[in-house]
Amino acid sequence: MKRHVLIYGLIGGVLIVVLKWTEYRFLVFEHSIEIYGGLIAGTFAVLGIWLGLKLTGTRERIVVKEVPVPAGEPFVPDESMREGLGITPREMEILGLIATGLSNREIADRLFVSENTVKTHSSRLFDKLGAKRRTQAVQIGKTARLIP
């Protein structure tokens, strides 16, 4: 996003030069004020549109939607299943955080450990679950009742 502002400033600088040139070229010597005005109007309109488009990259409208959710048991992780697979508590923790859609970096920050640590944990976790990807690990963990 900072790049855009920079580019905008640069283009602005170039424009000043161009406009200064056109000023003496068309205005002073031929006095064609209409061309000058049109030029400025056109370029700035285009520039404005572009800026506006760039600026609205993150414009979102919040829509609150009520969603029915199955009420009932608050879910308890299957401890015996966890033990059976030889998954350590820490690995379970990582699995839960993976399931919420966090990246390794974010998990590392949340648990105050290094990203490498998270990676070894998840690596061993995937191995124990027989998963090749984190999405698969989540899927398996879900069917195994390790996570809700």
Added chain:
Amino acid sequence: MKRHVLIYGLIGGVLIVVLKWTEYRFLVFEHSIEIYGGLIAGTFAVLGIWLGLKLTGTRERIVVKEVPVPAGEPFVPDESMREGLGITPREMEILGLIATGLSNREIADRLFVSENTVKTHSSRLFDKLGAKRRTQAVQIGKTARLIP
């Protein structure tokens, strides 16, 4: 969407008249070319930004509010939610396959399309869901009742 362009043109026409007026009012009699140019530049930049803002469709960001409901139903994907987010059927299909833990390559093979196609589908899907990762997309899709 076309209305905006029309309005833009109309305003442009009005502006030309106004500018013509200011030209004789301020420019010819006082020769303040800088003010004239600045005026045009400013107005058109603002106009352009406004147009750009109008042109970009507002993106909807779902905020799910969970409401407890008697559990038991075999799950039906929330069509209104899908439409509301502007997610296409094909993208839904990809979301479902992602949720099962498949890689892009595997999804591509299953749907008989190229991996690139799957990537663009998932890319747009993540954009619409406001997800940065596939695991997050799955999580969001789940809470939005798009997938079981």
Added chain:
DNA sequence: TGCAAAATCACCCAAAAGGGTGACGACAAC
């Protein structure tokens, strides 16, 4: 029947994820 949306694919680049290996301290069990 013509336009807009959807679906398809390619290419490049950067970031994230995953695999493999090795290492070190803490702690419990034996």
Added chain:
DNA sequence: GTTGTCGTCACCCTTTTGGGTGATTTTGCA
């Protein structure tokens, strides 16, 4: 005390993902 598990971290290398851009074809609907 030795052994084993657990949690921690590093480094390297490959694969996977994701972002961005651009283009073409299909198709559904006005």
